Amino acid sequence: MAEGIRDKVAILGMGCTNFGELWDKSGNDLLVEAFTACLEDAQIEKKEIDACWIGAAMPEFGIGGTSLPCAATLKLPFIPVTRLENACATGSEALRGASYAVASRVCDIALAIGVEKTKDTGYGGLPNMRGGLSGTVGQIIGPNVSAPGMFAQLATAYEAKYKIPMDKIKETIAHISWKSHENGALNPLAHLRRRVTKEQILNAPMISYPLGLFDCCGVSDGAAAAIVTTPEIAKSIKKNQDIVKVKALQIATSSGEESICNEYDGASIWTTSRAAPRAYEEAGIKNPREEISMFEVHDCFSITELSTYEDLQISPRGGGVEDVLNGFFDLKGGGIPCQPDGGLKCFGHPIGASGLRMVYEMYNQLLRRWPEERLVPNPKFGLTHNLGGQPIQNVVSICIVGL
Amino acid sequence: MVGIRSYGGYIPRYRLDRMKIYQSIGWINQGNIAYARGEKAVANVDEDTLTMAVAAGLDCITGFDRSEMDGVYLASTSFPYKERQNAGIVAGALCLNDNIRSADFGGSLKSGTTALLSAMEAIASKGANNLVVCASESRLGGIGSSQELIFGDGAAAFLVSDKDVIAEYKGSFSLTCDFVDHFRGSNSKFDRQWEDRWIRDIGFDKFIPEAVNGLFNKYGLKIGDFAKVIYPCYYASEHKKLAKTLGVEDGKLQDTMLGQVGEMGTAQPMAMLVKALEEANPGDKLLVVSYGSGCDALWFEVTDNIKKLKGRRGISGHLANKTELDVYEKYLAWRNIIQVDVGLRTEEDVWARWSVDWKNKKAILGFYGTKCLKCGVPQFPPQRICANPQCGAVDQTEPYTFADKGGKIFTFTGDNLTSTMDPPETYGNIDFNGGGRYMMNFTDCTVDSISVGMPVEFSFRIVNYDPKRDLTIYFWKAVPTNKGV
Numbered sequence: 001m002a003e004g005i006r007d008k009v010a011i012l013g014m015g016c017t018n019f020g021e022l023w024d025k026s027g028n029d030l031l032v033e034a035f036t037a038c039l040e041d042a043q044i045e046k047k048e049i050d051a052c053w054i055g056a057a058m059p060e061f062g063i064g065g066t067s068l069p070c071a072a073t074l075k076l077p078f079i080p081v082t083r084l085e086n087a088c089a090t091g092s093e094a095l096r097g098a099s100y101a102v103a104s105r106v107c108d109i110a111l112a113i114g115v116e117k118t119k120d121t122g123y124g125g126l127p128n129m130r131g132g133l134s135g136t137v138g139q140i141i142g143p144n145v146s147a148p149g150m151f152a153q154l155a156t157a158y159e160a161k162y163k164i165p166m167d168k169i170k171e172t173i174a175h176i177s178w179k180s181h182e183n184g185a186l187n188p189l190a191h192l193r194r195r196v197t198k199e200q201i202l203n204a205p206m207i208s209y210p211l212g213l214f215d216c217c218g219v220s221d222g223a224a225a226a227i228v229t230t231p232e233i234a235k236s237i238k239k240n241q242d243i244v245k246v247k248a249l250q251i252a253t254s255s256g257e258e259s260i261c262n263e264y265d266g267a268s269i270w271t272t273s274r275a276a277p278r279a280y281e282e283a284g285i286k287n288p289r290e291e292i293s294m295f296e297v298h299d300c301f302s303i304t305e306l307s308t309y310e311d312l313q314i315s316p317r318g319g320g321v322e323d324v325l326n327g328f329f330d331l332k333g334g335g336i337p338c339q340p341d342g343g344l345k346c347f348g349h350p351i352g353a354s355g356l357r358m359v360y361e362m363y364n365q366l367l368r369r370w371p372e373e374r375l376v377p378n379p380k381f382g383l384t385h386n387l388g389g390q391p392i393q394n395v396v397s398i399c400i401v402g403l
Numbered sequence: 404m405v406g407i408r409s410y411g412g413y414i415p416r417y418r419l420d421r422m423k424i425y426q427s428i429g430w431i432n433q434g435n436i437a438y439a440r441g442e443k444a445v446a447n448v449d450e451d452t453l454t455m456a457v458a459a460g461l462d463c464i465t466g467f468d469r470s471e472m473d474g475v476y477l478a479s480t481s482f483p484y485k486e487r488q489n490a491g492i493v494a495g496a497l498c499l500n501d502n503i504r505s506a507d508f509g510g511s512l513k514s515g516t517t518a519l520l521s522a523m524e525a526i527a528s529k530g531a532n533n534l535v536v537c538a539s540e541s542r543l544g545g546i547g548s549s550q551e552l553i554f555g556d557g558a559a560a561f562l563v564s565d566k567d568v569i570a571e572y573k574g575s576f577s578l579t580c581d582f583v584d585h586f587r588g589s590n591s592k593f594d595r596q597w598e599d600r601w602i603r604d605i606g607f608d609k610f611i612p613e614a615v616n617g618l619f620n621k622y623g624l625k626i627g628d629f630a631k632v633i634y635p636c637y638y639a640s641e642h643k644k645l646a647k648t649l650g651v652e653d654g655k656l657q658d659t660m661l662g663q664v665g666e667m668g669t670a671q672p673m674a675m676l677v678k679a680l681e682e683a684n685p686g687d688k689l690l691v692v693s694y695g696s697g698c699d700a701l702w703f704e705v706t707d708n709i710k711k712l713k714g715r716r717g718i719s720g721h722l723a724n725k726t727e728l729d730v731y732e733k734y735l736a737w738r739n740i741i742q743v744d745v746g747l748r749t750e751e752d753v754w755a756r757w758s759v760d761w762k763n764k765k766a767i768l769g770f771y772g773t774k775c776l777k778c779g780v781p782q783f784p785p786q787r788i789c790a791n792p793q794c795g796a797v798d799q800t801e802p803y804t805f806a807d808k809g810g811k812i813f814t815f816t817g818d819n820l821t822s823t824m825d826p827p828e829t830y831g832n833i834d835f836n837g838g839g840r841y842m843m844n845f846t847d848c849t850v851d852s853i854s855v856g857m858p859v860e861f862s863f864r865i866v867n868y869d870p871k872r873d874l875t876i877y878f879w880k881a882v883p884t885n886k887g888v
Contacts, residue, residue, distance in 0.1 A: 121747075122747040123746060123747045123748045124820075125748075125820050127748070127751055128748060128751050128753075128821065128822060129821075130753060130867075134784070136756050136759045137759050137762075137763045137766070137767075137784070139753050139754070139755075139867070139876075140755070140759075140760065140763070140767050140866065140867070140876055140878055141763070141766060141767060141784060141878050143830045143842055143843050143844045144821055144822070144823060144828055144830070144844055144866065144867075145818065145821055145828075145830060145842075146818050146820040146821035147820075148816075148818065148820055149816045149818030149820065149821060149828070149830065150842075152816035152818070153814035153815060153816050153831055153832065154814075156814050156815050156816065156831070156855055157813070157814040157855065159855070160855035160856070205819075206817075206819060206827075207818075207819055207820055208816045208817065208818040208819060208820060208827070209816050209817040209818075209827065209850050210816075211816075255790070255792065256786070256790045257790055257791075257792055259832075259840065259841070259842065260782045260783070260786065260790040260839065260840060260841075261780060261782075261790055261791055261839075261840060262834050262838060262839070262840050264840075266813055266814045266832065392832060392842060
């Protein structure tokens with residue numbers, strides 16, 4: 001393995017808007033808010049930023065395409081700005097671009113920012129997916145699907161593979177959503193801040209069998225940003241503060257094997273299970289269940305979170321159900337808190353921002369900036385998992401941060 | 404010997420109880436109670452004339468070498484395209500060669516038999532060896548009209564050949580008259596008709612006997628020669644009365660299936676002929692008469708080969724595979740007779756890019772993927788670099804169709820979010836028999852009736868209709884067969 005990114009990049013500052021149905025704000029407003037908060041936290045001036053990566057996955061509904069709207073909105077002074085999109089992992093890709101620039105020492109200080117205005121489509125959920133992952137011909141040969149429908153298939157495959165009755169799976173994923181709502185209720189930045197009962201979850205309308213309304217994250221508007229630099233520069237700016245460093249940053253992209261060949265089991269996400277060991281090795285983690293302190297995973301749907309526990313090697317294969325029902329992932333459950341901020345479940349999913357929002361939570365937990373009721377005890381490593389695409393074809397970004 | 408080598412049929416799975424229609428709209432014309440009996444076959448939301456023709460055609464050519472087919476003739480008065488050859492789309496979906504002849508036959512309800520005659524004469528003149536003839540229909544009557552009650556959807560197909568014929572073509576007699584009992588202008592959605600009594604007394608009553616007698620005089624035949632007499636007539640009592648006029652003995656009159664399917668237009672005499680062949684014995688003589696702007700009368704003699712032709716669903720198989728359409732308004736919405744609000748999500752524009760369609764025509768119409776010549780793994784969509792990680796061969800593939808392979812459900816869901824006229828939209832990953840996997844839409848099923856491991860077969864269906872440009876887009880869907888689970 002190459003040398004990797006461990007301890008080469010420090011997060012100097014972060015900013016995150018509240019996420020929600022922000023009818024009175026534009027994507028440009030959200031960029032300004034996330035950026036100014038991030039700059040203030042980083043304790044630097046704008047002119048010190050060497051380059052910027054802006055993540056926006058569906059800019060036709062928001063700020064517009066290319067790097068130009070971001071540069072002009074933030075008045076970035078003729079620095080390199082790159083707009084990128086990598087499905088729902090777009091925010092993490094922005095962080096990767098900025099981190100690689102710093103790790104390679106091409107830049108001293110780089111900005112990663114992500115934004116999405118998903119609420120200006122006029123309807124709930126993301127736009128139609130037909131052809132989205134397979135180009136123009138996909139509009140004809142691709143199935144007429146939605147995001148919940150693509151991920152719901154994890155559940156039918158999980159049921160068939162592990163012979164776990166659907167009722168038990170439903171009970172498990174209800175606990176997952178319940179736990180996230182408990183956490184989100186404590187978080188002023190979250191979109192959904194309402195506690196819900198497991199009965200409400202189980203009795204909610206069906207969105208895509210077997211996923212009900214509360215098994216699905218909403219969509220929302222929001223932006224988040226990170227300024228990264230070298231640990232040395234970070235220490236020189238923040239002399240009296242812990243420095244949060246990138247320990248691992250791994251991405252895995254489907255090769256086409258899952259969707260074309262017959263070996264993939266349908267009840268897991270192969271990209272996650274490939275990126276995770278690479279990330280653990282990069283971070284020097286031997287036993288993730290023992291060493292990861294907290295994590296934010298891509299809970300676009302509750303069933304995705306269940307699979308992810310196993311794909312990340314936190315739970316054994318087929319053992320996620322037991323861990324969930326034992327409260328292992330609850331905020332104060334004595335295990336590894338998952339979605340301490342409420343997750344996509346409560347934040348919704350402004351695509352370009354979500355990956356950075358996850359890191360924002362890990363960063364602030366490590367710096368002990370939250371009120372006691374929200375704090376994860378003694379965190380060492382925080383992991384984020386950002387997934388874009390569908391179970392049979394996707395990109396996964398895993399980022400591990402620590403002090 | 405020229406004649407029919409094989410047959411196939413298709414009746415859509417949904418049946419609409421005519422009384423349901425009458426109960427909803429019968430108040431506008433109470434006399435329609437006369438037609439409010441039985442049920443009519445209704446194409447699913449993703450079916451039309453073209454998809455039904457493909458289904459009947461596939462049924463017909465099952466077991467035959469597709470490369471032997473020299474052409475496709477398609478008859479209908481309800482084509483989805485006025486310009487863009489409909490038969491060409493059918494040929495693509497039947498995975499036939501490019502170097503074949505194709506033609507659309509339309510305009511009259513007798514065009515099915517005219518297509519059949521043209522095929523038989525082409526074979527007789529040695530212009531071709533094997534031609535596929537399909538007739539398919541999905542006609543609409545206006546809301547509250549008698550036609551709305553009478554019309555049904557269905558298709559029939561024949562393989563016409565000079566080899567291994569099951570029914571020898573013996574001769575024909577045709578009439579052409581501009582008798583406008585029914586008509587549709589080129590901008591009209593609905594059939595219009597003149598008074599029933601005129602149609603019955605001057606139409607059916609005069610033309611059918613005239614065609615039959617013309618045929619008899621030409622070939623020296625008499626009605627008693629025939630084991631089955633086939634002619635359409637959607638006036639049930641008139642159908643029987645005509646039999647008396649013609650002297651058809653009891654049990655020899657082929658049923659019109661009016662109570663189970665409805666009047667199938669160009670496909671009507673063709674589907675009746677399929678049904679007759681299903682029950683025919685060697686030596687039987689069959690008389691077939693079509694009706695519409697005149698008549699074609701044809702006669703056949705069934706051969707010993709009839710006993711060898713197996714594995715067709717035909718019309719009987721499809722009659723048995725049925726599900727009640729629960730709501731009349733669904734029929735109206737599916738045929739775009741009433742506009743329903745499917746939500747803003749539906750309004751996102753999906754273009755057909757014809758140059759892309761052309762480049763991918765084998766994948767789209769024939770469900771062709773690739774099979775790796777090095778490792779043998781079948782793959783869809785077509786790949787240039789083998790997806791098998793143990794292989795990875797570059798540009799070492801051969802075309803491979805999945806259309807006739809069947810498969811099993813690997814994962815599934817029923818989606819209430821995505822835009823569809825028939826929620827929940829069912830889809831999932833299919834593991835193909837013989838290898839390969841693809842995520843595709845399901846059809847003719849409900850989410851409660853499917854499970855992982857259930858066998859599926861593939862059906863050519865509408866996958867999108869673009870109202871802005873009036874174009875229909877087709878691809879393949881998986882049909883769970885409920886067998887073996």
